[in-house]
Amino acid sequence: RNVNALIDVKLEKFKNIWEESSFFWAEIWSGTLMFDRMEADVEALKKLTKEEFIDYFNQYIKVDAPKRKTLSVQVYGRNHYEEYKKIIQEEQSPKTYRIKDIFSFRRSRPLFSWSKGGSSHMEL
Numbered sequence: 001r002n003v004n005a006l007i008d009v010k011l012e013k014f015k016n017i018w019e020e021s022s023f024f025w026a027e028i029w030s031g032t033l034m035f036d037r038m039e040a041d042v043e044a045l046k047k048l049t050k051e052e053f054i055d056y057f058n059q060y061i062k063v064d065a066p067k068r069k070t071l072s073v074q075v076y077g078r079n080h081y082e083e084y085k086k087i088i089q090e091e092q093s094p095k096t097y098r099i100k101d102i103f104s105f106r107r108s109r110p111l112f113s114w115s116k117g118g119s120s121h122m123e124l
Contacts, residue, residue, distance in 0.1 A: 007045055010038045 014020035027033055034040065059067050076084035092098050099105045 003045055003048065007042050010041050010045075 014023065024035065027035055027037070057065075059065055061068065074087075088098075088100070
């Protein structure tokens with residue numbers, strides 16, 4: 001039932017020109033240009049089995065799952081610069097990855113290939 005309800009939502013027609021243009025501009029802006037995303041999602045949902053979903057949940061989402069990943073974001077304002085400098089110099093644990101330059105990190109990820117250079121790069 002849940003899969004069929006999600007398929008129905010994905011196959012809904014755009015309610016107005018704003019929704020439709022927002023969808024297409026989001027595809028252009030992200031650089032994916034997957035204008036048939038909804039249809040592709042529906043095809044994937046139709047092929048998904050309950051066992052595959054449970055296996056995925058057990059591998060990636062469940063507490064203590066073997067491939068579970070978490071994200072911790074810490075933002076330091078100008079008034080806390082000394083605290084930031086102290087933390088950045090601490091040794092990081094083996095299972096962590098510290099991102100020091102968000103723009104370089106983002107450009108290194110495959111889903112963000114659209115931002116490899118050009119005007120999307122800003123210096124802080």
